Amino acid sequence: xxxxxxxxxxxxxxxxxxxxxxxxxxxxxxxxxxxxxxxxxxxxxxxxxxxxxxxxxxxxxxxxxxxxxxxxxxxxxxxxxxxxxxxxxxxxxxxxxxxxxxxxxxxxxxxxxxxxxxxxxxxxxxxxxxxxxxxxxxxxxxxxxxxxxxxxxxxxxxxxxxxxxxxxxxxxxxxxxxxxxxxxxxxxxxxxxxxxxxxxxxxxxxxxxxxxxxxxxxxxxxxxxxxxxxxxxxxxxxxxxxxxxxxxxxxxxxxxxxxxxxxxxxxxxxxxxxxxxxxxxxxxxxxxxxxxxxxxxxxxxxxxxxxxxx
Numbered sequence: 356x357x358x359x360x361x362x363x364x365x366x367x368x369x370x371x372x373x374x375x376x377x378x379x380x381x382x383x384x385x386x387x388x389x390x391x392x393x394x395x396x397x398x399x400x401x402x403x404x405x406x407x408x409x410x411x412x413x414x415x416x417x418x419x420x421x422x423x424x425x426x427x428x429x430x431x432x433x434x435x436x437x438x439x440x441x442x443x444x445x446x447x448x449x450x451x452x453x454x455x456x457x458x459x460x461x462x463x464x465x466x467x468x469x470x471x472x473x474x475x476x477x478x479x480x481x482x483x484x485x486x487x488x489x490x491x492x493x494x495x496x497x498x499x500x501x502x503x504x505x506x507x508x509x510x511x512x513x514x515x516x517x518x519x520x521x522x523x524x525x526x527x528x529x530x531x532x533x534x535x536x537x538x539x540x541x542x543x544x545x546x547x548x549x550x551x552x553x554x555x556x557x558x559x560x561x562x563x564x565x566x567x568x569x570x571x572x573x574x575x576x577x578x579x580x581x582x583x584x585x586x587x588x589x590x591x592x593x594x595x596x597x598x599x600x601x602x603x604x605x606x607x608x609x610x611x612x613x614x615x616x617x618x619x620x621x622x623x624x625x626x627x628x629x630x631x632x633x634x635x636x637x638x639x640x641x642x643x644x645x646x647x648x649x650x651x652x653x654x655x656x657x658x659x660x661x662x663x664x665x
Contacts, residue, residue: 410456416449417582417608419618421469421660437476444469444489444658446620448584448606450575458500459507461543463573465586465604467491467620468519469658489656490517491622493588493604495571497545499535509535511545511569513588515602516555525556525629527600529590531569545571552590552598554628561632567592567599580616582608582664597646600626608662618662624654 422443430436446467453460467489474483493515499507509532516526531550537543550569556562570589577583584606592598603623610616630651634644 410454413452413454414450416447417584417606417618417662417664418445418447419606419608419620419658419660419662420445421658435475435477438474439476439483440471440473441485442469442471442488443485444660446606446618446658456501458498460499461495461497463493463495463586465491465493465606466518467604467622467656467658469656487519489658490519491604491656492516492518493602495588497535497543497571505537507535507537509533509545509547511547511550511571513569513571515588523555525554525558525562525632527590528553528555529569533569541574541576543571543573545569545573550590552592556632558632558636561635562628563598565592565594565598567594580610582606582610582662597627600624600628608664610662610664614664616662616664617660619657619659621657622655625651626654627651629654 422441424439424441426439427433427435428437444467447464449464451462468491469487469489470485471488472483472485473481475481493513495511495513497509497511499509501507511529511531511533513529514526516523529550529552531547533545533547533549535543535545547569549566551566552564552569554562554564568591570587570591572585572587574585575583585604587601587603589601590599601624604620605622606618606620608616608618627646627649630649631644631646634641634649
């Protein structure tokens with residue numbers, strides 16, 4: 356029996372050693388393969404860069420879908436033991452760009468819509484419908500005539516509003532001319548010192564159109580499985596700082612399989628006219644609010660969910 360036990364122990368030790376050696380050998384073989392994959396991907400990216408540089412139309416879009424639903428029944432540890440809740444939202448970032456030897460025409464759209472609901476089943480008077488939570492709609496069109504490969508004289512039209520609630524109230528239309536700088540293919544910087552900011556609203560005493568300078572910086576990049584877009588749009592009024600505004604929207608999508616992955620988007624915004632309108636006409640109106648005494652709090656939103664790309 357002792358001899359049998361020793362034989363079995365030696366066999367097991369040999370098998371363990373064999374498995375360990377085999378694993379090390381396989382890992383050693385894997386290293387060069389990874390280097391080969393990276394080299395191939397580098398050549399593919401280089402070819403794609405040449406394709407992107409070709410003249411003609413280029414189209415693309417990616418976005419994020421997020422949502423959840425929940426239901427509680429006799430969950431007494433919380434204030435509303437019987438309730439159902441849910442939220443759903445989606446974003447779309449699309450572009451249609453024309454590139455030619457002497458000129459370019461860049462068109463882009465950003466849409467972010469979200470709805471939420473909370474139904475207290477013990478309160479028959481509460482609102483159990485879905486309500487608008489995030490409502491963003493931006494479109495822009497930029498035309499440029501090239502003076503060089505990196506600089507062009509340009510004209511821009513940009514429109515921003517909400518579409519689920521209070522459509523075009525307020526709405527903003529910027530129209531202006533100036534220059535566009537493209538230091539790298541993925542970054543576009545627009546500087547238009549001659550710009551008019553049309554503001555559409557029923558509250559004429561608060562919202563006012565004005566002349567000013569328009570600055571836009573847009574970075575759009577696809578790195579393998581990652582789609583990235585960052586857009587800053589700023590209007591600086593020549594008439595009053597109270598009429599200035601800026602919006603910064605950032606979108607990130609990571610593809611896991613096929614065209615589906617994980618996406619994240621967040622936006623920041625500052626607009627003193629909107630802050631005053633909310634103070635005067637919001638759920639808790641303050642009749643003494645003016646441009647001089649309101650807090651122009653930073654506006655923000657974010658969405659995390661499934662990502663899709665086209």
